[in-house]
Amino acid sequence: MAKRRIYTLTGLPPEVVAVAFAKCSRSPEDFDKIVAELNADKSRKFHEKWVVGYGHSSVAEHAVLSLAIENVSILATKVIEDNRLASFTEKSTRYQVFDRDRYYKPKKIRDSRFAGLYEKTADFIFETYQKLVPKMIEFLKKKYPDSKDIEIKNKALDNLRYLLPVAVQTNLGMTINARNLEYGIVKLLSHPLDEMKEIGAEIKEAALEVTPTLIKYTKPNEYLIETLKSINGIDVGEIKNEDAAVLVEFDKDAEDKLVVSILYRFSKAPYKQIKDNVKAMSKEEKEKVIEEALKRLGKFDRPLRELENVYYTFDILMDYGAFRDVQRHRMCTQTNQVFTADHGFDTPPEVKEAGMEKDFVLCMNTAKEVYDAISKELPDEAAYIIPLAYKKRLLMTMNLRELFHFIKLRSGKQGHESYRKIAWDMYDEIAKVHPFIAKYMEVDKS
Numbered sequence: 001m002a003k004r005r006i007y008t009l010t011g012l013p014p015e016v017v018a019v020a021f022a023k024c025s026r027s028p029e030d031f032d033k034i035v036a037e038l039n040a041d042k043s044r045k046f047h048e049k050w051v052v053g054y055g056h057s058s059v060a061e062h063a064v065l066s067l068a069i070e071n072v073s074i075l076a077t078k079v080i081e082d083n084r085l086a087s088f089t090e091k092s093t094r095y096q097v098f099d100r101d102r103y104y105k106p107k108k109i110r111d112s113r114f115a116g117l118y119e120k121t122a123d124f125i126f127e128t129y130q131k132l133v134p135k136m137i138e139f140l141k142k143k144y145p146d147s148k149d150i151e152i153k154n155k156a157l158d159n160l161r162y163l164l165p166v167a168v169q170t171n172l173g174m175t176i177n178a179r180n181l182e183y184g185i186v187k188l189l190s191h192p193l194d195e196m197k198e199i200g201a202e203i204k205e206a207a208l209e210v211t212p213t214l215i216k217y218t219k220p221n222e223y224l225i226e227t228l229k230s231i232n233g234i235d236v237g238e239i240k241n242e243d244a245a246v247l248v249e250f251d252k253d254a255e256d257k258l259v260v261s262i263l264y265r266f267s268k269a270p271y272k273q274i275k276d277n278v279k280a281m282s283k284e285e286k287e288k289v290i291e292e293a294l295k296r297l298g299k300f301d302r303p304l305r306e307l308e309n310v311y312y313t314f315d316i317l318m319d320y321g322a323f324r325d326v327q328r329h330r331m332c333t334q335t336n337q338v339f340t341a342d343h344g345f346d347t348p349p350e351v352k353e354a355g356m357e358k359d360f361v362l363c364m365n366t367a368k369e370v371y372d373a374i375s376k377e378l379p380d381e382a383a384y385i386i387p388l389a390y391k392k393r394l395l396m397t398m399n400l401r402e403l404f405h406f407i408k409l410r411s412g413k414q415g416h417e418s419y420r421k422i423a424w425d426m427y428d429e430i431a432k433v434h435p436f437i438a439k440y441m442e443v444d445k446s
Contacts, residue, residue, distance in 0.1 A: 014063035047213040060179035073104040075166040086176035093161035100126030162389035178214040247429035249313035261306035294440035307401035322418035335395040343391035
């Protein structure tokens with residue numbers, strides 16, 4: 001019996017690592033011996049033949065890149081982060097003060113008659129933001145006399161970040177494998193906004209220095225460009241706004257489906273046979289199976305994977321600030337509507353309490369007027385002037401296991417009120433249709 005070996009392959013170019021792991025399927029040699037025989041040129045030739053030539057794209061998943069992306073708009077970060085199999089960390093609007101001189105100015109607006117109006121409005125919003133930050137800090141010091149200075153500052157910024165337009169420039173780090181990066185670049189290059197196309201080209205240029213073969217053939221995708229252009233603008237009638245999270249689709253037989261999935265794992269019988277047996281079970285017998293699967297969940301435990309077989313779809317209307325947090329749950333299926341100023345905005349309660357509502361609302365109304373003016377001629381670019389307080393709509397289809405995680409995490413009192421409300425609404429919606437399942441979900445409504 002051979003001795004077990006577990007070790008890391010460090011200090012190697014991503015493309016070499018990808019080849020080393022790919023050769024494992026056909027070579028009897030150990031990984032370190034395979035690597036010793038490789039160099040950048042041999043790795044490129046391998047990828048040209050097998051990944052590019054024969055379409056063995058899974059090999060590219062072993063080439064992992066970490067990219068630093070700086071001075072892109074908040075609007076752009078949400079496009080970049082719309083990639084499920086990647087990891088992101090973004091500069092926080094809750095912990096840092098943002099600079100009035102750092103916001104994106106789209107070329108199409110700069111070259112239009114709206115250039116002066118756009119900059120004047122953005123400058124006014126930033127000036128209001130920077131004027132109110134010290135005032136909010138003083139207000140919160142009186143309200144929370146026992147809190148530390150850093151806690152007060154963070155809470156002040158958390159309240160006032162809703163003033164920031166999505167044009168504000170920020171930084172993010174991205175770790176992603178070459179296969180998913182390739183599609184991410186294609187989506188950026190195919191986006192209607194110039195900033196996204198430019199970011200896609202610059203990400204490609206930076207990545208080519210590390211993976212010269214795996215992403216070099218990325219280009220705009222006509223299917224994405226023409227299909228989105230064709231469907232965009234189809235009239236669906238008058239907009240009717242529904243607040244927060246509404247359950248619009250779900251597995252009607254979720255409890256039966258969950259019981260079948262759990263029993264299937266511990267059985268040798270086919271799915272259909274187990275399903276027929278479960279139909280014949282009493283309500284109490286079914287609930288007993290669910291109880292056994294969920295009653296021992298501890299604080300840091302994840303529920304059994306079998307919960308992933310049950311699905312719920314929510315139509316969510318939330319402020320953009322909350323969306324920035326909610327979008328991070330990328331394992332679910334997300335369908336994003338474009339960001340507009342048509343759904344109104346939320347005013348943080350402490351902004352009202354501190355006597356800042358007049359300044360806040362003036363910024364919102366001014367941004368809306370400018371958005372309406374620009375959007376008649378430049379509908380895509382107009383979104384940059386909209387502040388984070390404005391609402392946007394998102395469709396999320398989540399399996400039950402992800403919902404256990406989402407509701408537990410986002411309902412916690414350390415979170416922001418706007419996305420806590422979404423988590424509460426999700427929980428309440430599930431409790432209406434499947435109360436026995438909901439009783440095992442951890443939700444914090446304090």
